[in-house]
Amino acid sequence: KQTQDSDTTQAKKYKEEGTEEIDDSKNLPAKRFLRRKRFHNFSPNVLAHDFLAYRRLDRIYHRGTIRLDSTTQGSESDLYGGSRSRPFVVFSLTGDIFLYEQARRVIGLLIAILRGCIDIDILDLVFDENYAHLLSAPLAPSVGLMQGEATYMTWEGRLNMVLSARRTHAFSKGFNDEDIVTSVEQWEESVLKDIAKGWYLDGTGGNGELNAESDWLETVLYPWARKAREELDSYRRWKSGEIASSLPPLVSVDTSVPAIYAKCLQLLREANSNGAWPDTSAQRQLVMLSTPNDESQTTNLTAARIAAATNNSESRSCAYSFKEGEGGASGSFSVGIMPDRSSQPKGNLQFPELVRACFELERALLPNREPSSTIAINRNAQFRPHTDKGAGAGQSTSLIVAMGNFVGGELMVEGERKDIRYNAIEFNGWKQRHYTLPFKGERYSLVWFTPKGCEGMRGIDIDFDSLSKEN
Numbered sequence: 001k002q003t004q005d006s007d008t009t010q011a012k013k014y015k016e017e018g019t020e021e022i023d024d025s026k027n028l029p030a031k032r033f034l035r036r037k038r039f040h041n042f043s044p045n046v047l048a049h050d051f052l053a054y055r056r057l058d059r060i061y062h063r064g065t066i067r068l069d070s071t072t073q074g075s076e077s078d079l080y081g082g083s084r085s086r087p088f089v090v091f092s093l094t095g096d097i098f099l100y101e102q103a104r105r106v107i108g109l110l111i112a113i114l115r116g117c118i119d120i121d122i123l124d125l126v127f128d129e130n131y132a133h134l135l136s137a138p139l140a141p142s143v144g145l146m147q148g149e150a151t152y153m154t155w156e157g158r159l160n161m162v163l164s165a166r167r168t169h170a171f172s173k174g175f176n177d178e179d180i181v182t183s184v185e186q187w188e189e190s191v192l193k194d195i196a197k198g199w200y201l202d203g204t205g206g207n208g209e210l211n212a213e214s215d216w217l218e219t220v221l222y223p224w225a226r227k228a229r230e231e232l233d234s235y236r237r238w239k240s241g242e243i244a245s246s247l248p249p250l251v252s253v254d255t256s257v258p259a260i261y262a263k264c265l266q267l268l269r270e271a272n273s274n275g276a277w278p279d280t281s282a283q284r285q286l287v288m289l290s291t292p293n294d295e296s297q298t299t300n301l302t303a304a305r306i307a308a309a310t311n312n313s314e315s316r317s318c319a320y321s322f323k324e325g326e327g328g329a330s331g332s333f334s335v336g337i338m339p340d341r342s343s344q345p346k347g348n349l350q351f352p353e354l355v356r357a358c359f360e361l362e363r364a365l366l367p368n369r370e371p372s373s374t375i376a377i378n379r380n381a382q383f384r385p386h387t388d389k390g391a392g393a394g395q396s397t398s399l400i401v402a403m404g405n406f407v408g409g410e411l412m413v414e415g416e417r418k419d420i421r422y423n424a425i426e427f428n429g430w431k432q433r434h435y436t437l438p439f440k441g442e443r444y445s446l447v448w449f450t451p452k453g454c455e456g457m458r459g460i461d462i463d464f465d466s467l468s469k470e471n
Helices: 008-024 102-114 122-127 153-159 178-200 211-239 259-273 301-310 352-365 464-470
Strands: 002-005 035-038 054-067 087-095 147-151 331-336 374-379 398-403 406-408 411-413 416-418 425-427 434-436 439-441 444-449
Touching (some): 087 178, 102 122, 102 211, 122 211, 178 211, 259 374, 259 398, 259 444, 352 444, 411 425
Parallel strands (some): 002 087
Antiparallel strands (some): 035 054, 054 087, 374 444, 398 425, 411 434
């Protein structure tokens, strides 16, 4: 049962209560959900760097345990598996606007912890904005979810009337009439009965367990827990600084370059070595990992977002201070055709031969693919989980490939690991969340795509000879 609090005074009260509870009982799983955190692992629609991910959950508490008898279709014996009624535990969540699926995933993760499917420090992982991986919390069944209530205490005081139906003599006007309150209570009871009916719809097993519950455990929770335990081990190694040491040594890399990639890789290396690599825009840096020069931890996302917001759109200054790593400083820029034809990428003029070679590589890799309008060129860039801006046009998928002498650096697409070193793959960059795994060495990647507004435009058709003369 989720409660959406629309009143600032009530929210402040709940926040104070939540803070006190956390300080008193830090090891209780329900308490560690509280306070304002990044809920990027609790909704498929937001990512860690998104403003909406930063939410407050004020309270999670056991509201009550109830037993329900059916007065709807079917007999009590049919509906409740032979028993008069079963207990239903009601959890209440109070917060400041719930994200899509957030309440269900909070309850799913809470159940996973309480059943011993995963250790409690999974909470550190799912809320850690600096851990550039995704681990979506298990999605509890929707059958038990209902919006419980909305409070309007401030507006009630302003209007001198009761806006949330209840028995009270605080105001003479509003929804406190006995007939209204009784009607609301009867409706709420009918909703609870419908929920109970939904739980029992699939019947019960031989051990008396609900089939709906058994199915969820076997198809959702237990498979999630197996994956989550592996990710939690990786998180612990990352926290202790062991991730880099777990990668194979660079000497194990086969340094031979497939002929189809040789020209592009050579030109990429030349662009890197001549010191002309363009700066990365502040907005793009929000989805890139970087390390301040004097620290080993990545820059806080909140600080990075503030820095990006203060940078003028024309400025190329950085939201992060990049550190020279084992593969050199990271960087990313776009070439080809952009939706705003009046502001074309400077990389077209700086690297016309490279741009032409990259578009020719797309045709060589996938001759039947509609040629893209634009390419993102990345050097030693480890991206946070993100989706690409805009809607794909011309084709519904992006094409990506990585090249260079590196280990690790696989692409994760919605939890699936993809080895893209000299192995081009297509994926829906606008809908599928994707990110880069840690790596060592020299890593370049190319991403071909067609953003909205570039329909029918083909980067391969650019007059590269004219660009070379201009340059």
